[in-house]
Amino acid sequence: MIDLYWTVIPVMLVHYYATHPMAHYDWWRSRIAILMTWVWGLRLTxxxxxxxxxxxxxxxxxxxxxxxxxxxxxxxxxSFFAVYLCQQVFLIGVSLPLYVVHSINKPLNIWDFIAVIVCVCGIIVAYYADTQLHEFVTMNAKLKDHGKPMVPSLDKGLWKYSRHPNYFGEQLWWWGLVIFAWNLGHGWTFLGALINSMCLAYVTMLVEDRMVKQDYRAEAYRLYQKTTSVWIPWFRSSAMGGKDKST
Incomplete structure (x- = not known):
C-alpha cells in the first residue's frame, strides 16, 4: 500500500505549507506549485x-x-523501518522545495518559468511512458492468454530512446521543484531529489536484473541494454557501435 502514499502525501504537504499561519509567499508561485502538484498526483494515482x-x-x-x-x-x-517509516521521511525530504515556495515571498522571475517547464515536461514524459508501458503489458497479457509468443521487449515510442523514460520523467518533476527552491536561495533542498535519484538508480538495477532472468526476453533485453540509454532519452546505437538515427 506504500505506493498510494506517494500519490497523496506531496499534495497534502503543499496545502499544509500554504495554509500554515507562518506561511509567507508569492501568491502566483504558490498557486502554480499547488496546481502542478495536483496534476502530478492525479497522474500518478x-x-x-x-x-x-x-x-x-x-x-x-x-x-x-x-x-x-x-x-x-x-x-x-x-518492513516497518525499511519500507514504511523511511519512505514517510523520504516523502517529506523530496517535498522540501514546496516548503521553501511557501516560506519566502519573492516576485516571479525567469527561473520560475524554467522550473515550470521542467516540471511539466516531467509529468508529460512520465504519463506517455507509463501509457506506452501499460499498452505493452496489456498486449502481452492477451498474447499469453491466446497461447501466442509474447513480445520480449518494449522498444517503441519513448522506450526507443530510453530504457526507463517513466523514471526519467519522474526525476524531471522532482528536480524541477528543486529549481524553485534554488531560485529562492535554498539550493540545499537538492539533497532530497539526489537521494531519490540514487534510490531510483538502485531500483533500475533491480528491474533490469529481473528482466534478464526471464528466459523469453533475456537475449532481447541484453541487446536492448547495449543499444539504448538507461534514463536520459538519446539516439539508439547499434550493438557494434555508432548511432542509429533511423525512424
Missing amino acids: HNYFRREGWQWGAREDWRFTNMRQQYGKHWWWV
Whole structure:
C-alpha cells in the first residue's frame, strides 16, 4: 500500500505549507506549485489504479515480495523501518522545495518559468511512458492468454530512446521543484531529489536484473541494454557501435 502514499502525501504537504499561519509567499508561485502538484498526483494515482486493474491493493509489489521471502519471520519489523517509516521521511525530504515556495515571498522571475517547464515536461514524459508501458503489458497479457509468443521487449515510442523514460520523467518533476527552491536561495533542498535519484538508480538495477532472468526476453533485453540509454532519452546505437538515427 506504500505506493498510494506517494500519490497523496506531496499534495497534502503543499496545502499544509500554504495554509500554515507562518506561511509567507508569492501568491502566483504558490498557486502554480499547488496546481502542478495536483496534476502530478492525479497522474500518478491514475497510473497506479490502471496498472492494478482499477483495484486497491490487489497485489504486492514484486520487490517487497522478494524482501518478504528474504527476511522471513522478521519481515514484519523490517518492513516497518525499511519500507514504511523511511519512505514517510523520504516523502517529506523530496517535498522540501514546496516548503521553501511557501516560506519566502519573492516576485516571479525567469527561473520560475524554467522550473515550470521542467516540471511539466516531467509529468508529460512520465504519463506517455507509463501509457506506452501499460499498452505493452496489456498486449502481452492477451498474447499469453491466446497461447501466442509474447513480445520480449518494449522498444517503441519513448522506450526507443530510453530504457526507463517513466523514471526519467519522474526525476524531471522532482528536480524541477528543486529549481524553485534554488531560485529562492535554498539550493540545499537538492539533497532530497539526489537521494531519490540514487534510490531510483538502485531500483533500475533491480528491474533490469529481473528482466534478464526471464528466459523469453533475456537475449532481447541484453541487446536492448547495449543499444539504448538507461534514463536520459538519446539516439539508439547499434550493438557494434555508432548511432542509429533511423525512424
